[in-house]
Amino acid sequence: MTVFILVSGMFTGPHVWHDTAARLNAAGSGVRTVTLGGLGGTPAAPGVVVDLESHIADVVAVIDSVQRDAHADIVLVGHDYGIHPVLGAADRRAASIARIVHLDSGLPRDGVPALAAVADRQLREEVMRRSAGGGGAAAELPPPAREEWQLWGSVAGVPDAALDRLTELAGPQPLGTLLQPLSLTGALAPVPLTGVLCTAGGAGIGLVQTRVDLGEPSLQAWAGPRVTFFELSTGHWPMLSTPDELARTLLRAAAGEGHRLTPANAAGPPAHLRPFLLDVPTAPVERVAHVDLHLPSAPGPRPAVLIVHGGPVPAGVRPAPREWPGMTGYARYAASQGVMGVTVDHRLHDVADYERAAADVAAAVDLVRSDPRVDADRIALWFFSGSGLMSAEWLVAPPPWLRCLAASYPVMAPLPGWGRVGSRFRPADAVAHAGDLPVVLVRAGLETDGIAVTVQEFLDSAKRHGANVEVVDVPDGHHSFEAVDPTDASREAVHRAVRAVLGRLTA
Incomplete structure (x- = not known):
């Protein structure tokens, strides 16, 4: 049996997966959503400092729970920031993971904090100011107002009611989750990967291929035989805008389907x-x-x-x-x-x-x-x-x-x-x-x-x-x-x- 473990991104919680999880269940797959401490209005456990490591522990706990209950092919899905704790947890439980899905997320590298993936310079500077203001990693970044979600990704296709709910249930992001570097040992090297690109944000398989062709070192791994790609014609929150299509895509990813990139210079000049x-x-x-x-x-x-x-x-x-x-x-x-x-x-x-x-x-x-x-x-x-x-x-x-x-x-x-x-x-x-x-x-x-x-x-x-x-x-x-x-x-x-x-x- 395939069990999807779904990990949401910044400011959000398991509620964003409701419709997609229902469709995956209806298709016969198991689904577990991860509650990351301190996000989406979920308080952290008493005495726990919320940082990337604690979020990794949250994901590891769900992996271990699934393995205790039954033998399963675990597919870890990380959306947005969620890919950071996903990779950290998978690195510790690599033998238990059948596939990792990067859902409209980046390619985090060992030793690099999640803050590096935040494109907006003003937001990065705000995080550093708040951290230096006395709270350090225990400080928080307030969630976006309704009109500010666009700074974090395209809201194309998200119904107004869903955007209202996303805003209502959003919680502050603990700065420790953004400032603590991701630590990877290399154990993930054999684990298959899938990238799901949401094209309303401008990303597409063709553009990723171009960046591979340009020789960008951090992207060369994406052109390997264990990596597949899909595109979704929607914005950054496909679980809210196109849950049916997202569920179908995740099922196909779990089956090893998808487009494969061509390694740089493998088929003539880029x-x-x-x-x-x-x-x-x-x-x-x-x-x-x-x-x-x-x-x-x-x-x-x-x-x-x-x-x-x-x-x-x-x-x-x-x-x-x-x-x-x-x-x-x-x-x-x-x-x-x-x-x-x-x-x-x-x-x-x-x-x-x-x-x-x-x-x-x-x-x-x-x-x-x-x-x-x-x-x-x-x-x-x-x-x-x-x-x-x-x-x-x-x-x-x-x-x-x-x-x-x-x-x-x-x-x-x-x-x-x-x-x-x-x-x-x-x-x-x-x-x-x-x-x-x-x-x-x-x-x-x-x-x-x-x-x-x-x-x-x-x-x-x-x-x-x-x-x-x-x-x-x-x-x-x-x-x-x-x-x-x-x-x-x-x-x-x-x-x-x-x-x-x-x-x-x-x-």
Whole structure:
């Protein structure tokens, strides 16, 4: 018999699993939910200091109870913060665990506290302030107000009544659970894993594969044969939004089903290093600081288009993003049309790095405009993927020399769970002030749910404010379609987009 042990995330308790547990029971599986001391309004045992170790003990106690009652295949499910005590407990009882399910959670590492997984910088700083304020690890972080849950993850699909109940029953999070490092011995190495990604938050199997391809060390284990993946088209709380689908997914995970990632370089070059989908001529390249200038053969000061790669991209990736075939392909295309194509490196290594990365892009603009080979009054900026947020400051007050702004499969608003990235990085708000600035937006029809929502939000705002936006649609294209969908339709979309951008520069 399979027994699912369900462990909830921050501020919450077993009540969130009610509907999913009922469906798993109806399918013939056993279900146990874990009450983590001090969470979801549940008081800790007298004299117990609530920290990660005490929560690990709570999960171990349930594992031992299940093993005493009957032989069972135990599937541990950790949602959000819950994956930390799940992994700690599984490390101590590895021989008893059939599978671990990461439900819209991260990949905690040995020696790293749960606080490192909190994306919002202000929340991390608040935790440290409260800890330093005298209470230390015994202090608590208050639960979110109803409108604040979005800081912790997408609430897409959660009914209003369920969100009300989530808020009503939430309890403070003891800081010791966030500050105490997770201790793992390596005993989990043979235990099968499943990742369940909730795509309304922007995550998807394709994006995880991209990060594996980039060589991010912490993710390489996800590409092993013992790891499977599923996607759920919903927000961060699928047990509240889609309990039926979640139950079916957990049953399939327990059976070993799911998508498997491809190890980096196992099937030829990863997507970001595949050849550009168009055959464009090479151009002389000159490297200056953090930009590469792809020089046109035409004489005289020429217009320039700056190609801004997406992210976050781990620091130290080689080749650097400005050298990736997709970025250089666009720059070479521009150079072949008499426009200087410029690829830019920036330091968007984490969602907390947008201010630093934006400064890198601004410095690149200044460098290019000061080059005597460039017509400083005819510049275009072209943002890709996660760099889309950086388009906001150019939309809110377009300088007269900016003749076009383009964005391909962009992220146009901070994704749920990214926290408060900053008001200056909200293109949907900034486009209200774009005036007549031409904007070219390349939209992937098969975009990840969470990113697609941000694009539609941007387009709706642009329409309301009469912004000058041209949309180039790629109906059957995924995110990074140039690399993953090198079809005739994708090639034609690239031609249309380049013509639209360069047409504004040379008019």
